[in-house]
Amino acid sequence: xxxxxxxxxxxxxxxxxxxxxxxxxxxxxxxxxxxxxxxxxxxxxxxxxxxxxxxxxxxxxxxxxxxxxxxxxxxxxxxxxxxxxxxxxxxxxxxxxxxxxxxxxxxxxxxxxxxxxxxxxxxxxxxxxxxxxxxxxxxxxxxxxxxxxxxxxxxxxxxxxxxxxxxxxxxxxxxxxxxxxxxxxxxxxxxxxxxxxxxxxxxxxxxxxxxxxxxxxxxxxxxxxxxxxxxxxxxxxxxxxxxxxxxxxxxxxxxxxxxxxxxxxxxxxxxxxxx
Numbered sequence: 001x002x003x004x005x006x007x008x009x010x011x012x013x014x015x016x017x018x019x020x021x022x023x024x025x026x027x028x029x030x031x032x033x034x035x036x037x038x039x040x041x042x043x044x045x046x047x048x049x050x051x052x053x054x055x056x057x058x059x060x061x062x063x064x065x066x067x068x069x070x071x072x073x074x075x076x077x078x079x080x081x082x083x084x085x086x087x088x089x090x091x092x093x094x095x096x097x098x099x100x101x102x103x104x105x106x107x108x109x110x111x112x113x114x115x116x117x118x119x120x121x122x123x124x125x126x127x128x129x130x131x132x133x134x135x136x137x138x139x140x141x142x143x144x145x146x147x148x149x150x151x152x153x154x155x156x157x158x159x160x161x162x163x164x165x166x167x168x169x170x171x172x173x174x175x176x177x178x179x180x181x182x183x184x185x186x187x188x189x190x191x192x193x194x195x196x197x198x199x200x201x202x203x204x205x206x207x208x209x210x211x212x213x214x215x216x217x218x219x220x221x222x223x224x225x226x227x228x229x230x231x232x233x234x235x236x237x238x239x240x241x242x243x244x245x246x247x248x249x250x251x252x253x254x255x256x257x258x259x260x261x262x263x264x265x266x267x268x269x270x271x272x273x274x275x
Contacts, residue, residue: 013275017046018094019053019268022086022118024210024241026268029059029094040078046273047076053273056205059087061094067101067108075204082106083149085213085261089118093265106149119262122214123149125221136171143172144222145183148259152218153183156226160189160197165208169201184212188219196223197238210241213261220247221256 018029028046043058045051057075064070071091073081083106092100092111102109107123129145132153144154153172157163169185172178185201198219200212216237224233229251237245248260 015042015273015275016270017053017273018270019055020090020094020265021268022089022211022213022265023239023243023245023263025057025084025086025212026055027057027059027084027087027090028053028055028273029061029090031061033062034060036080039072039074040080042275043074043076044078045275053271056202056209057081057084057087059084059091061091064103067103068097069095069100070103073104075202077204077206079204080105081150081204083109083123083214085120085122085149085215085217086211086263087213088120089213089261089263089265092118092120093267104149116264116266117262118265119260120213122217122259122261125217125256125259127151128222128225130222130225132177134172134175134177136168136175141172143177144226145178146218146222148214148217148221150214151178151181151183152186152215153178154186154188154218154222156188156190156223158189160187160199163187163199165199165201169208170206173201173203184215184218186212186215186219188223190223190227191238194234195236195238196220199240208240211239211243211245213245213263216245217247217259217261221249221259224249224251224256 046053047055060072062070073084088109110121112119127147131142172185187199189197200215202209220235245263250258
């Protein structure tokens with residue numbers, strides 16, 4: 001079989017895929033060429049948990065002129081994202097290489113693989129805004145914003161397990177303050193000096209996911225600003241799935257560099273999807 005196949009929705013074909021999971025984030029990974037419209041439709045079909053394979057997103061692998069491989073990310077609703085931290089970790093493991101560079105629409109992602117543990121270096125975060133005032137159900141809230149490859153609205157809370165992440169997250173995700181792109185929404189509770197707990201409502205999935213890589217990084221970096229963490233740091237992020245992600249960074253003033261995300265990745269299954 002050729003490494004890359006052309007795909008046009010409407011034609012019968014057997015699509016070979018690998019299903020992978022990273023800290024509870026699950027993805028269908030396939031190598032093929034197709035138009036964006038066809039891939040959006042395919043993503044909605046394969047990600048359907050009743051009539052498809054079931055996943056948070058579809059990762060399409062293509063050849064790259066700038067890196068070892070190119071990754072395109074399609075959410076469960078068919079929208080295309082610029083970056084996915086946990087998705088990039090899955091792709092890095094799947095290549096079988098110890099070090100691999102991945103081209104994304106957010107930039108080039110470096111990665112280091114050690115058995116099933118994968119560490120990726122994210123692009124420089126940008127667009128940091130603190131204490132953005134909004135109202136949800138007539139209740140005033142203050143949120144923070146950062147783009148870690150995709151936009152994230154971050155709110156610090158207490159009693160995170162009691163938060164209605166889906167309802168509140170959806171309202172914030174579509175709030176006019178974050179138009180036109182909208183934002184993923186991360187609820188963050190500080191556990192101790194080097195550990196936080198995060199729950200994320202992800203746009204494109206339009207639901208709470210068990211983990212979000214770029215969301216974990218967004219939460220850590222804004223935590224660093226809020227609690228004045230400097231120099232080289234490592235923060236543990238407890239996710240909804242129960243797995244702990246590690247985020248490393250160097251901070252200078254309110255800027256960050258050498259931002260890395262680390263955690264476990266697994267191959268769930270391989271198979272054929274009948275289009």
